[in-house]
Amino acid sequence: DQQVKQNSPSLSVQEGRISILNCDYTNSMFDYFLWYKKYPAEGPTFLISISSIKDKNEDGRFTVFLNKSAKHLSLHIVPSQPGDSAVYFCAATSGTYKYIFGTGTRLKVLA
Amino acid sequence: DAGVIQSPRHEVTEMGQEVTLRCKPISGHDYLFWYRQTMMRGLELLIYFNNNVPIDDSGMPEDRFSAKMPNASFSTLKIQPSEPRDSAVYFCASSPDNHYGYTFGSGTRLTVV
Numbered sequence A: 001d002q003q004v005k006q007n008s009p010s011l012s013v014q015e016g017r018i019s020i021l022n023c024d025y026t027n028s029m030f031d032y033f034l035w036y037k038k039y040p041a042e043g044p045t046f047l048i049s050i051s052s053i054k055d056k057n058e059d060g061r062f063t064v065f066l067n068k069s070a071k072h073l074s075l076h077i078v079p080s081q082p083g084d085s086a087v088y089f090c091a092a093t094s095g096t097y098k099y100i101f102g103t104g105t106r107l108k109v110l111a
Numbered sequence B: 001d002a003g004v005i006q007s008p009r010h011e012v013t014e015m016g017q018e019v020t021l022r023c024k025p026i027s028g029h030d031y032l033f034w035y036r037q038t039m040m041r042g043l044e045l046l047i048y049f050n051n052n053v054p055i056d057d058s059g060m061p062e063d064r065f066s067a068k069m070p071n072a073s074f075s076t077l078k079i080q081p082s083e084p085r086d087s088a089v090y091f092c093a094s095s096p097d098n099h100y101g102y103t104f105g106s107g108t109r110l111t112v113v
Helices: none
Strands: A010-014 A019-025 A032-038 A045-051 A056-059 A062-067 A072-077 A086-093 A105-110 B005-007 B010-013 B019-024 B031-038 B042-050 B053-056 B065-071 B074-079 B088-095 B108-112
Touching: A010 A019, A019 A032, A019 A086, A019 A105, A032 A062, A045 A056, A045 A062, A045 A072, A072 A086, A086 B042, B005 B088, B010 B019, B019 B088, B019 B108, B031 B074, B042 B065, B042 B074, B053 B065, B074 B088
Parallel strands: A010 A105, B010 B108
Antiparallel strands: A019 A072, A032 A045, A032 A086, A056 A062, A062 A072, A086 A105, B005 B019, B019 B074, B031 B042, B031 B088, B042 B053, B065 B074, B088 B108
16 A cells, blocks of 8 residues: 555656646655655655645755645756756655655656 | 665576675664665665664565664665565665655665576
8 A cells, every 4th residue: 555656657847847746645644754866776865855844845946845634745846957857756754764655756857 | 974885786696596785874874774666666665773773674575585784884685585576676775863864875776587
């Protein structure tokens, strides 16, 4: 049973436009959410996180939005750059270091 | 710091053989995690340690899998006997005692033929 779901396996966006990556979760006990980026042949790297007491967190071009009532979070990248092309994983946890990851979304930013 | 070091980077083995994956966490990190990545299930947590003690091994698929952390700077994940369905990328990650995200190693790509 996938507690964290990324229903879009892939996404293509033009350079300079907005990329929106989505993630849904089922466990209402999750209270902390993270996004990781992964390039080929490398391990995932931490990108941005959000606590359940917030509904938005911003870091440069990256913003994460959390909608607790819908059990949904999204990652916005504005403007998108070719170097953003990677696989993006969302993850969730309920107060422990046990992160539950989604299956990932492959983003391709077209120059 | 060199980051989380995993070895080998690639492993090809025959079904039934024993496979040992190795991990050196970042010095000073209290937590160590083993994950497996597959297309179908994404990143699955297999087991994690805190101060060398296994905390949660509920993700270990079956008795063929075992993990140890004999000291703060070394951990192993062993599969015995290996099966083709074990083919995946195995990641080790470590974390200090805070919630700023894990640091992953580059992974070991395991192929069991």
